Amino acid sequence: MAALYIILTASVIAISCGLLGSFLILRKMALVGDAISHAVLPGIVLAFLISGSRDNIPMLIGAAVLGVITTLIIEMLQKKAGMQEDASIGITFTWLFALGVILITSYTGQVDLDQECVLYGEIAYVPLDTFNLSNGLSLGPRALWISGSVLLLIIAFILKGYKGLVLTTFNKDYAASIGISTAFWQLAFMSLVSLTTVVSFESVGAILVVALLVAPPAAAYLLSQNLKKMLWLSTLFGILTAVGGYYLALVLDGSIAGAMATFAGVLFAGAWGWSKLTSKHSGTIPVTDKKNISTFF
Amino acid sequence: MDIRPDCPAIEVHNLTASYNRKPVLWDVDFALPQGKLVGIVGPNGSGKTTLLRNMMGLMKPDSGYVNLFGKSLDEVREKVSYVPQRETVDWDFPASVMDVVEMGRYRKGNLFKRLSKQDKILCTEALEKVGLLDLAKRQISQLSGGQQQRVFLARSLAQQADLYLMDEPFVGVDAATEESILALLTQMKSEGKTVVIVHHDLQTAYEYFDWIVLLNTRLVASGEKEKVFTPQLLQEAYGGRLTVLSRIGDLMAKQDFPLREKEFKEAKGTGDGKTY
Amino acid sequence: MEKLIEFISFSNPNVRFVTLGTMFIGMSAATVGCFAFLRKRALVGDAIAHAILPGIALAFMLTQSKSPWVLMGGALVAGWLAMFLIEAITKNSKLKPDTAIGLILSVFFGLGILMLTSIQHSGAGNQAGLDQFLFGKAAAITPSDLKIYIAVGLVLLALIFLFFKEFKLLSFNPDFASILGLPVKRLRFVLSSITVLAIATGIQAVGVVLMAALLITPAVAARAWTSSLKILLIIAGLFGAFSGLVGSYISFTAPQMPTGPWIVMSLSAIAIFSILFSPQRGLVAKIFRQRQNRQKILTENILKALYHLGENQKSQQNYFSKKQLLNHRKFDAAELNKGLKILAKKLWLIERETGYKLSQTGLPEAQRIVRLHRLWEMYLSERMRLKADHIHPNAETIEHIISPEIEHQLLHELDYPELDPHQKPIPY
């Protein structure tokens, strides 16, 4: 039963991350997502300190607001102080993360979080913290309920806002030219990303949530010609990651979250190889000449 | 040279626009006629894209304003279609040709609804007009440059607008496609549409357009092509920048100088009317 | 206070190691980080820092040794592999750099965590100490660690000194560098290697997550103070070292406090201070400059208005009241008072019961403004073909900004005109 709960919770989180991550990488904001996942830490610690528990929903939302503020700070540093994008992301999240760690160590007694948990979560403990009715009947892990609700929210948002989300992702200027507020869509989307990272935090930690946000969508992106397929594939890869990661961790007797990230990387490698193999035959025309892109220092 | 048409499709009033306080358009002021093929012509970096972005409200000018059909953009938005430069989007986006064309039918009002049958018909027709119907299901990354340009054109046609603003639609397009696009534009003109095209190639500009705006950070000329295409005006547009102008622009950026004093910024039109 | 003295006196050898160690680490990372910053690779640095983890774990698994040399070796290999993979993915797939960076960062890190936890659980060897790479172990720096940090720091500085010109070109103008025939590929290899080296040492002070700050934040802060690369490197290095000092001092006085996050906090504080208060590029200086501009515009407008009024009455000796000034031009009444006060202080105008007139020193100033205004109008109408009814608002701003050199150029280009486009005389 515990195994099932862990896999179920991990899958739900992975699907949420995969769906949002698909748009995140298409918006070229993968690293902003990375920054958010770190920057919510002080918010989570404060939420803890104020509410005394980690599952208080208003407090989770409060922590998520900090993630949204992070995106605004990053944007402001670029616009007002003329800072380049990479540096503005880099200094913002490290500063907030450092603040979070300092808060944790200052209030060790009051906060049931430790540094390891921050980095890679404690999904193995998820089944222990259950949601109980007043007559003592257990309804399953609390984390599953919370991340399940967030997943439903995300699905509803994508179904209802599909056109706006796609249009502002693909061609921002055009969207603005027909009178659509790109700022609104950006804000709504980043709020969901932020909420998801907060909710996933205790299960998979700050860095491995990035693996779930990026790896399954990246693999799906390489294999898809259209966005709907990409979203479905991200979902599928998310579930595979959860299942594969769990058993990999079992075999190696290591961290489940770490194993999930590793497994997601393996899936990506497979997808990359597969796309290389198949593109040789279909003769696609490469549009972007990437020969000159270099990411070396 | 600034010839004023009777019933203008676009009036640009005293438009000054800048990036990081450095002006790239200085007091541009002209009007364009309806039902014509208009070329906005100037060398690279002369502010053509910036001008179009200002017309579409995509950036805030430092001073001045633009009227479309005598009204502000918000009142006539559904009659105006904007075609951005092809390089501004990522063509690796997982979407089919039809997906992109359908965006032409998106409106503020139907953003949360499904497209109607009528919408879909319009999209199919638009694709047929640009000759891409057989590629409707193809992923956009697998198109050639000319085909991508035609996808944008089809999306624009699907918008069913009266005024079209297109940024460099002939860039990266082979000769045959260029001809077919031009034929299409001519046909649109004959249907009474106004088509404004940003173009940097002097060789073909005279042949393609009825009306030409010569731009180089400032307005050099606006009028019927016969009157605008004089050696002197062309020399002025293509013969380099005005050094005083660019030096002042640099100074403004460096000293954080405002481009307009407050009192002139709010006033729509030509300032307070006093002349000294 | 006692603590501070004890800290400064360096009498405690432990304090000495920790402080010197973090200072050296901070300095090396900050100096090398300037190039990463200029080449816009801040987040590649972040990814490398995370990716080093599995390298360290693997090195330990293979050798069962915790010698800093062995672990550094593993770190370097993993860092290089990560950098290579990021570039390979970006070039050979449609993924964009941000995705490739995020992917490698998180997957490598996950792999590292998996390996570390697996080692831990299997009880294979005494792994305690490996997780110090996660959070940094500044508080536990030993003399042999210190030797490594100093050696690495000196090597980095020597290489930067040696290749300064080449790295500079690589950072500011890589295309030009290859045109000049520089071995760009090899140079990038050297630069990348020393960056990975700096990261591999740096994570021992602040841990993998915060490493990006050690690399980038000093450069961001230093950039606010200078535009010269040499000075940038020096200032950034000093900021890096200083933060190391602050971090170790804080964890010395409050031992439960983590050193790494405090180093990052002090770096961030320096950066925020620099962004706000540096004299050239700082936001406060900018706001101050804008206020000065507004004041200049206001006073010059008043001078001009007085000149116009005098010109209309054909005498600059008459006095004009505030009311007349307000009628002439839509000044804000409070602003007008403020401007008049400033001008009176400068003795550029003379005040009487009945009003104001330009003084002998104020008149040439007023003439200058009017001259610039009318010259600019000439320029607009002659060179920019603006129509007479459009040129005025533009000239209203530009007159305040034209420098003497530009005025000279204008006069020269327009050939010293007598009258402006409205047929008003241009005062010389």
Ligand SMILES: Nc1ncnc2c1ncn2[C@@H]1O[C@H](COP(=O)(O)OP(=O)(O)O)[C@@H](O)[C@H]1O
């Ligand atoms: N986003 C931007 N930020 C700063 N400068 C810009 C930006 N976009 C354009 N510019 C500058 O503005 C000038 C005009 O650009 P643009 O309008 O794109 O010219 P054109 O379309 O005629 O080639 C150029 O000098 C360009 O460098």
Ligand SMILES: [Mg+2]
């Ligand atoms: Mg352009």
